[in-house]
Amino acid sequence: MDAKVRLYVDQPLGMGQAVALGPEQANYLFAVMRLSVGAGVLLFNGQDGEWRAEVAEAGKKRGLLICAAQTRAQRMPPDLWLIFSPVKKDRTAIIVEKAVEMGVRRLVPVQTRYTNSERWRDDKERAHAIEAAEQCGATHLPELAAVQPLARLLADWPAGRVLFWADETLAAAPEASADHRGEGAPAAILIGPEGGFSEEEKAQLRDLPFVRPLRLGPRILRAETAAIAALALWQARHGDWQ
Secondary structure, eight states, X not given: OXXXXXXXXXXXXXXXXXXXXXXXXXXXXXXXXXXXXXXXXXXXXXXXXXXXEEEEEEOSXXXXXEEEEEEEOOOOOOSEEEEEOOOSHHHHHHHHHHHHHHTOSEEEXXXXXXXXXXXXXXXXHHHHHHHHHHHHTOSOOOEEOOOEEHHHXXXXXXXXOEEEEEOGGGGGXXXXXXXXXXXXXXXXXXXXXXXXXXXXXXXHHXXXXXXEEEOOOSSOOXXXXXXXXXXXXXXXXXXXXX
């Protein structure tokens, strides 16, 4: 029987491995999706690839799945981080979901001069990341870092990682060209907050040797649009879209 449901589980996967379901996942599979004993389910945990499992027990508050065959080997996305400032609730969810779909290894929310950090909830954004990974067929679940000040992140920046900064000030400079050097190196993309970066933050970014300004066309983009555009540009040039 074909598996029509794909589920993330925080448990080991392997041939014959039993996977116990808690109340929430059991309710989703057996009450919402109406699966029964013998039905197939695709499972992934971010480490062991994707596995086809069969329902061995189906209850109202619990269930048991048994892994039967690996359907896809584990595949890691490129070593790319997305650094962004949390924005309005629904738009932050879009940033997280689309970053997962487009192949980001690590999501790094930062607090800038104009960030409202109360808009970030680790549990909710992790749930959005899991849902996106389930739907897009990813076998990897990005690491979700804790919110930290942008200045601290930049001060502790790892050697050898290029930071592409989506600089909104370049939108009004049609002759400006971004520096795309750093091909093949671990990379990160920085997207600004609502209201943009402060003058102090922009000055700091321009002075850092690992920062490369990135122009995203002649118009100012919303944060979620800028994230999607920048990720698409990087993936097409340096990532696994080639």
